[in-house]
Amino acid sequence: xxxxxxxxxxxxxxxxxxxxxxxxxxxxxxxxxxxxxxxxxxxxxxxxxxxxxxxxxxxxxxxxxxxxxxxxxxxxxxxxxxxxxxxxxxxxxxxxxxxxxxxxxxxxxxxxxxxxxxxxxxxxxxxxxxxxxxxxxxxxxxxxxxxxxxxxxxxxxxxxxxxxxxxxxxxxxxxxxxxxxxxxxxxxxxxxxxxxxxxxxxxxxxxxxxxxxxxxxxxxxxxxxxxxxxxxxxxxxxxxxxxxxxxxxxxxxxxxxxxxxxxxxxxxxxxxxxxxxxxxxxxxxxxx
Amino acid sequence: xxxxxxxxxxxxxxxxxxxxxxxxxxxxxxxxxxxxxxxxxxxxxxxxxxxxxxxxxxxxxxxxxxxxxxxxxxxxxxxxxxxxxxxxxxxxxxxxxxxxxxxxxxxxxxxxxxxxxxxxxxxxxxxxxxxxxxxxxxxxxxxxxxxxxxxxxxxxxxxxxxxxxxxxxxxxxxxxxxxxxxxxxxxxxxxxxxxxxxxxxxxxxxxxxxxxxxxxxxxxxxxxxxxxxxxxxxxxxxxxxxxxxxxxxxxxxxxxxxxxxxxxxxxxxxxxxxxxxxxxxxxxxxxx
Numbered sequence: 001x002x003x004x005x006x007x008x009x010x011x012x013x014x015x016x017x018x019x020x021x022x023x024x025x026x027x028x029x030x031x032x033x034x035x036x037x038x039x040x041x042x043x044x045x046x047x048x049x050x051x052x053x054x055x056x057x058x059x060x061x062x063x064x065x066x067x068x069x070x071x072x073x074x075x076x077x078x079x080x081x082x083x084x085x086x087x088x089x090x091x092x093x094x095x096x097x098x099x100x101x102x103x104x105x106x107x108x109x110x111x112x113x114x115x116x117x118x119x120x121x122x123x124x125x126x127x128x129x130x131x132x133x134x135x136x137x138x139x140x141x142x143x144x145x146x147x148x149x150x151x152x153x154x155x156x157x158x159x160x161x162x163x164x165x166x167x168x169x170x171x172x173x174x175x176x177x178x179x180x181x182x183x184x185x186x187x188x189x190x191x192x193x194x195x196x197x198x199x200x201x202x203x204x205x206x207x208x209x210x211x212x213x214x215x216x217x218x219x220x221x222x223x224x225x226x227x228x229x230x231x232x233x234x235x236x237x238x239x240x241x242x243x244x245x246x247x248x249x250x251x252x253x254x255x256x257x258x259x260x261x262x263x264x265x266x267x268x269x270x271x272x273x274x275x276x277x278x279x280x281x282x283x284x285x286x287x288x
Numbered sequence: 289x290x291x292x293x294x295x296x297x298x299x300x301x302x303x304x305x306x307x308x309x310x311x312x313x314x315x316x317x318x319x320x321x322x323x324x325x326x327x328x329x330x331x332x333x334x335x336x337x338x339x340x341x342x343x344x345x346x347x348x349x350x351x352x353x354x355x356x357x358x359x360x361x362x363x364x365x366x367x368x369x370x371x372x373x374x375x376x377x378x379x380x381x382x383x384x385x386x387x388x389x390x391x392x393x394x395x396x397x398x399x400x401x402x403x404x405x406x407x408x409x410x411x412x413x414x415x416x417x418x419x420x421x422x423x424x425x426x427x428x429x430x431x432x433x434x435x436x437x438x439x440x441x442x443x444x445x446x447x448x449x450x451x452x453x454x455x456x457x458x459x460x461x462x463x464x465x466x467x468x469x470x471x472x473x474x475x476x477x478x479x480x481x482x483x484x485x486x487x488x489x490x491x492x493x494x495x496x497x498x499x500x501x502x503x504x505x506x507x508x509x510x511x512x513x514x515x516x517x518x519x520x521x522x523x524x525x526x527x528x529x530x531x532x533x534x535x536x537x538x539x540x541x542x543x544x545x546x547x548x549x550x551x552x553x554x555x556x557x558x559x560x561x562x563x564x565x566x567x568x569x570x571x572x573x574x575x576x
Contacts, residue, residue, distance in 0.1 A: 236527065236529065237527045265522070272564045273561070276557075
């Protein structure tokens, strides 16, 4: 058996040499950055009327998600930010998605340079959109449009993920009738202000929820499920023990008593659940 | 880019040739059965006092779960049957687990040849054990003992999964204090007749639950969570839309109005969740 493993390693080395030689050739046609096989990023400026918005795109041309086919491009993932706006946190998530082979775009709801100074302002800024879902949905769809415009994105292979405020956002995106294959809400607010809009949902839904999240009342969970069931939405909900709000965000600290805290287990488990969900959405064969 | 892909394919072919040559050599040291790379099965007869029990073991010596190390053997998975007893359904699950590289053992709660003739008897037989948890736990632990005895099982890498009646069983196994790394309950009954026994739970717990399961009252879900939280159990719960009882079992038919029915999506999703959970339990590196 060890003999086999050594052979595999040798062949991998051979592969690498061949690939490197080939990449040198290919780099004449592509950019030098491609040959480095690293995640590439771009700042994308776009507009909602007179309001300037600034998103963040990440991709890696050398990798693609397991099981997906190359013909029509690569699956794209929209990332909707938490209440502090588009930060390094969302940029990191985009890079992680790019490393998995997705083309990831973190949109901007608040506007270029508009960032809350503290949680007080974050509540104010996010509250503006949570109380004006029409505006929120428009900004969400504008972000989606930017993702679709990105080079090599498969137009019919799109998912959206969001955190906290953005976890509410991806559900609103789906309620707006957006053509996305699936959405993942991480510790999102789950209220249903217009449950009839559940009829517009085309996306499959995965809700990743902290069992002890004090900011998401059980009544909201139940009304969301009632909305989804009333409209035959294909949903799943994963609930994580000992997890409160913001469980995927290290910047939330580790004090559950504050109601928002990082939980490494729940973070890794929900990320894995997202990966499996994406595989179901985009892979050519369920078992590959 | 296409140039690169062709090169990769050529190298893969080269790998395959080398591996095949290597396997021919390796097969001289191993058994002919190994070279066939097929799942092997055994019927295992064991006893609880005078009561004969008959379980089913499945394994494949050529494969092992991704990320696990060979030194201490392979992870073992105990399979606890539904209320009709050990049937072809559990044997199939054991084979599927063996194909993934696990050593799987379907235990026998009822006794050799003791099988319900119909659902009336199934309710009676399973009711006997559900109302005598001490007896149920003893039979569960006797099954676990058989799994541990199997060749090449890593004694400290054990999980247990169970369906319906067996989904209750794996939680009872954990409550008995059994040293298992993790349990997965598929559409199991979730009542907590002795919630103080939650203190004995060492296993991580994954509960896969149908959102519309009429046989598992919400009060039971809540009391189970309360029990787990009171004793700091590391639990997760995945809830599947439109799924009723028996959602993993094709023999349950497709009529949700009966309260028990097969649901292919929920079946595949819960199986994938189990695979990811096992990876967390047994793989040497979370990211491999």
